[in-house]
Amino acid sequence: MVDVLDVRGVTKTFDVSRPLLVRILANDRRKYLRAVDDVSFAIPAGTTMALVGESGCGKSTLARLAVGLHAPSAGEIRFEGQALSAARAQPAMRRRINMIFQDPYASLNPRWRVDDIVAEPIRTFRLLGKGAAVAERVSFLLGQVGLTAADGQKYPHQFSGGQRQRISIARALSSAPQFLVCDEPTSALDVSVQAQILNLMKDLQARLGLTYLLISHNLAVVRHMADRLGVMYLGRIVEQGPAEAIFATPRHPYTRLLLEAVPSLDATGRSRSGIGGDVPSPIAPPPGCTFHPRCPLADQRCRVERPEPVATANGVLVACHAVEEGRGG
Amino acid sequence: MTDLLEVRNLTVEFPTRRGVLRALDDLSFAIAPGEVLGVVGESGAGKSLTGAAIIGLLEPPGRIASGEIHLNGERIDRLRPAELRRIRGRRIGAVFQDPLTTLNPLLSIGRQLVETMQAHLKLSDRDARARARDWLEQVGIPAAAERIGAYPHEFSGGQRQRVVIALALCAEPALLVADEPTTALDVSIQAQIISLLQRLARERGTAVMLITHDMGVIAETADRVAVMYAGRLVEVGPVRDIVRSPAHPYTAGLMASIPSLEHRVARLAQIDGAMPRLDAIPPGCTFNPRCPSVFSRCRVERPGLLPAGATEAACWLQDRHG
Incomplete structure (x- = not known):
């Protein structure tokens, strides 16, 4: 199967230094935040890859890299076999990538009618000529996401959160993309509405052959949607592979703690053991394996040597010394 | 056991230019000492408003139109602001979703704890300080003795929420109202806060009203669950029964729509439509336009809570004599 997205050794650092004058006065150095650190993965066409992790693990930065909103500091991202930076330069390629955002209240222009919101990508990319064709396409798109053509005359504030997310999806689909990056698409929604949106996303994938990169902190949502899964911790993917295999037998200690x-x-009524500690600051990550301060299996090697992803029997890549050495299961 | 908190026929209204909106409609429930009552429902169902009414923090023009709230047998919904202030903190503690807005950024957390305790309890500075340290240890702040002088921004999100819980509990209230206490936190931190709340209820006999939209949190923490829909209580009962064999079609739909970690299904069950707006509450049962089992009576007559196996549900399907 062809990979739609191929991410190879991608790193993204941000300069988070204080202003120059403050640095001189306080005798301070430049500071860098490594949001994404040497990440590689590929998404086959027509499948869903999910990235999970806690706040600050770099999953949203990775989503932005995948649509080309950020350029990688190192490494390369290929879209349909072509370098993403080059693809972004061509409108014909650019329209094939689109994004659905978390907050349907902030991502729709409150002063525009729904028709215009959905038609904007069509107009930007000059996909259709005259008004009648555009209107027809917009009403088709609205129908596809479970809204009516009459809804196109309304403004975003006249809709509930779930309906607004449907509008976002219609807009994302209007340029007939192949690849959608969905950054926490249901986090702002209630569960019964979340079910509606997740079902819609699955239906659309089956009908249009879409490829999804799904960013979520909700493991149950990921379990429901993902074919492949990557678990992120402090900018790195610590475990990735077929979602079924990871949910059945999580190998990395962080994945296990997260699922637990x-x-x-x-x-x-379950009483829980609980995970101690917090995620360390990504500006000064711990040496060696970044998870070692919280890891029950950490030993001397974990404190100094950074683990690289190693393939296990069922096609899962795990970056952990303990798993590699067979310590503690 | 006598109930610590008793809410009887509580109705909260908001007068607006276009008429009076009824945000809470005839709500009755109780919480016993040491019990965790989970209050669930979707946005706009009235969960937070219920909490606010109990704490006495309804924002005008919202007002209690009818009904009573009793704490330990004493009626507290008619108190004057000064009397309410004494009860709030001393007898009812509150934890809200965002720990940063609850803490004063200009005071050290030790100072905030000491001030709160001294406002309600007769304590010398030294005793108050010692107790503040104890509380920080109890809620699991590492190196409590050193960090007592630290300011809110020096703590991580999970630690801040623990400080807020310590603040809510330091005057030893009998009732804790926790409104989405883990929603802003990551799962691993959320797990820590859940076990803390469970321990408090078990060891100190604190009654906890836990308001959240996260059914997983409720399933693990609560003893009983109250399910709200469009300002009304639709089902209340032991957590196990609400989760495993809900009687109300709304509760059943809600449970089925939650994706599970244990097993994967091709499609999630979905409840079509959305909760009605307050200015368009349908007659009869508020859930009737979305209900798969609706029949004619549901459209005209409002159901009260009826016994339904181990739970009580406001649903005409449970009326054996009707």
């Missing part, structure tokens, strides 16, 4: 920590409907 999710409150579950099937565990009423």
Whole structure:
């Protein structure tokens, strides 16, 4: 199968230094934040890859890199076999990538009618000629996401959160993309509405052959949607592979702790052991394996040597010395 | 056991130019000491408003139109502001979603704890300081003795929420109202806060009203669950029964729409449509336009809570005599 997106050794650093004068006065150095650190993965056409992790792990930065909103500091991203930076330069390629954002209240222009919001990518890329063709396409798109053509005359504030997210999806689909990056598409929605949107995303994928990169902190949502999964911690993917295999037998200690920590409907009254500690600052990450201060399996090697991803039996890549050495299961 | 908090027929209204909106409609429930009552529902169902009414922090023009709130047998919904201030903090503690807006950024957390305790309890500076340190240890702040002089911005999100919980509890209230206490936190931190709340209820006998939209959190933390929809209580019962065998079609739909970690389904069950707006509450049962089991009576007559196995549900399907 052809890979739609191929991310190879991508790193993104941000300069978070204080202003020059302050640095001189306080005798301070430049500071860099490595939001994404040597990440590689590929997404086959028509499938869903999900990235999970806690706040600050770099998953949203990676989403922005994948649509070309950021340029990588190192490494390369290829879209349909072509370097993404070059693809972004051509409108014909650019229209094939689109994005759905988390907050449907902030991502729609409140002063525009829904028709114009959905038609904007069509007009920007000059995909259709005259007004009648555009109007026809917009009403088709609205129907596809479960809205009516009459809804096109309304403004965003006249819709509920779930309906607004449907508008965002219609807009994202209007340039007939192949690849959609969905950054926490249902985090702002209630569960019953979340189910509507997730079902819609699955239906559209089946009908249009879409490829998704799904960013989420909700493991249950990821379990429902993903074919492949990457677990991120402090800018690195610590475990990645087929989602089924990872959910069945999580190998990396962080993945296990994360799965263990999710409150579950099937565990009423469970008393939990709990994970200690917080995610360290990405400006000064711990040496060696960045997870070692919180890891129950950490030893001397983990404190100094950074683990590289190693393939395990079921096609899962795990970056962990303990797993590699067979320590602690 | 006598109930610590008792809410009877609580109705909260908002007068607006276009008429009076009824945001809470005839709500009745109770919480016993040491019990965790989970209050769930979607945005706009009235969960937070219920909490605010109990704490006495309804924002005008919202007002309690009818009904009573009793704490330990004493009626607290008619108190004057000064009397309410004494109860708030001393007998009812509150934790809100965003720990940064609850803490004063200009005061050290030790100072905030000491001030809160001295406002409600007769304590010398030294005793108050010692107790502040104890509280920080109890809620799991590492190196509490050194960090007592630190300011809110020096703590991580999870630690801040623990400081807020310590603040809410330091005057030893009998009731804790926690409104989405873990929503702004990551799962690993959320797990820590959940176990903290459970321990407090078990060890100190604090009654906890836990308001959240996260059913997973409720399933693990609560003893009983109250499900709200469009300002009304639709089902209340033991957590196990609400999760495993809900009686109300809305609760059932809500449970089925939650994706599970344990097993994957091709499609999630979905409840079509959305919760009605307050200015367009349908007659009869508020859920009737979305209900898969709706029949004619639901469209005209409002159901009260009826016994439904282990739970109580406001649903005409449970009316054996009707």
